[in-house]
Amino acid sequence: MKKSNVLVSAPGKLMLFGEHAVLYGNPCIVTAVDQRVYVNVEKVGGESIKINAPELKIDNYSIKVSDLGGVDYPKEVKFVLKAIEVFFKKYKIVSGLKIDTKSDFSSLFGFGSSSAVTVCMVKALSKIFDIEVDNKSLFDICFKVVLEVQGVGSGFDIAAAVWGGTIYFVRGGKVIKPLKISRLPLVVGYTGIKADTTTLVQKVAKLYKSHEKKIGEIFASIRVIVEKAKIALENTDYLKLGELMDENQKLLEDLSISSIELGSLTKAARRAGALGAKLSGAGGGDCMVALANKSKTAKIREAIEKSGGVIIDVKFNTEGVRIEK
Structure with a gap:
């Protein structure tokens, strides 16, 4: 069902085993943590995208849909804008948007806020434009976004944001296996x-x-x-x-x-x-x-x-x- 306004949240992550080796095709284990990113997306008239991200000191940043992919994005909202660009291109969408983000994250700690905000953005767009996106499709779109922004990555932080829990993961989503765990002391x-x-x-x-x-x-x-x-x-x-x-x-x-x-x-x-x-x-x-x-x-x-x-x-x-x- 289409919504004109949706609020989505996604968790950060903490790597448990397999750092660096995961980039070379080896498995890793990652767990989702309760620090979350929140993204509110509203469909609006016109063809402008407006973003407010107070924690990142972004106040009413605006860009035209026609400029997506043709200009350099501010680093603070690069993942948000790249997610919109990739999603709009994939599903042939043109629409104005109003976006507000907030976060439990401290920018100091490497809990994967970029991946979490990417997952929130794509999930919100799928709801607003009534496009069925299962978890694997959501992962694939978000992984494409991250690769286009960073040029490199394994995707474990995206998997944690999408599935939550604790995950056994192989680069690019070749294996994504949620583990049955009651607690992690x-x-x-x-x-x-x-x-x-x-x-x-x-x-x-x-x-x-x-x-x-x-x-x-x-x-x-x-x-x-x-x-x-x-x-x-x-x-x-x-x-x-x-x-x-x-x-x-x-x-x-x-x-x-x-x-x-x-x-x-x-x-x-x-x-x-x-x-x-x-x-x-x-x-x-x-x-x-x-x-x-x-x-x-x-x-x-x-x-x-x-x-x-x-x-x-x-x-x-x-x-x-x-x-x-």
């Missing part, structure tokens, strides 16, 4: 350093080019860890899961994408009783995760803070994209 610590994902991805790519055998072996080892972690998660085997987190962290250190700060926080968490700890995401800073028994959670949180980290309180395994109204 994790503590998230922020290093205080915003990660530069593009630079880190390029760094690993250069390493792979110059040391293909060695880096290929690291990726193969990460792949084995991901497969074991999938089983451990489904069996609620937290002892095994913690061991695998530590193994994954060591391999990420071998890729030279950890940092002094990440190392400090993961070691502090382990000393305080964490079952395992690793960086989460591209590395270089940003966040780490520790697996915590309930009895040790407070000590682990305290240890991370004493080592200079900031605790990020989020819930995991949360709902995917949804229509709010």
Whole structure:
């Protein structure tokens, strides 16, 4: 049923296993977190698209539909506008729109806000223009948007935003398998350093080019860890899961994408009783995760803070994209 106005939300993500290796065809495991992006889209007369995004300091930005694809977009709303461009072109639509966004995200943390806003935008457009889009089609459209903006990507953050929950994923959506998990007893610590994902991805790519055998072996080892972690998660085997987190962290250190700060926080968490700890995401800073028994959670949180980290309180395994109204 067509709607002239729709509010959609989608979650952020936290990578659990398989960083960087996922870009080379290996699987990863990602979970949706309860920090969400909200996008309200209204169909209006004329052929102008107006965007308000207060958190990004975008106030009544306007562009004509005829200019989509022909001008450089402001970086703050690049994913929103590219999503509209791709959707309108695919379904041969011309329409005015009024768009308002808000977010639970801090721009500091790498929780995947660009992918979440892309998913919200495409989902909202499908409702407004009464076009049936299932989850896989939604993923495919959004993945195209992200590739056109960034030039590279695996799509795991899009999958988390679309399906929610905790997902076993292979690049480009070749495999998207939601895992049956009741809870994830994790503590998230922020290093205080915003990660530069593009630079880190390029760094690993250069390493792979110059040391293909060695880096290929690291990726193969990460792949084995991901497969074991999938089983451990489904069996609620937290002892095994913690061991695998530590193994994954060591391999990420071998890729030279950890940092002094990440190392400090993961070691502090382990000393305080964490079952395992690793960086989460591209590395270089940003966040780490520790697996915590309930009895040790407070000590682990305290240890991370004493080592200079900031605790990020989020819930995991949360709902995917949804229509709010």
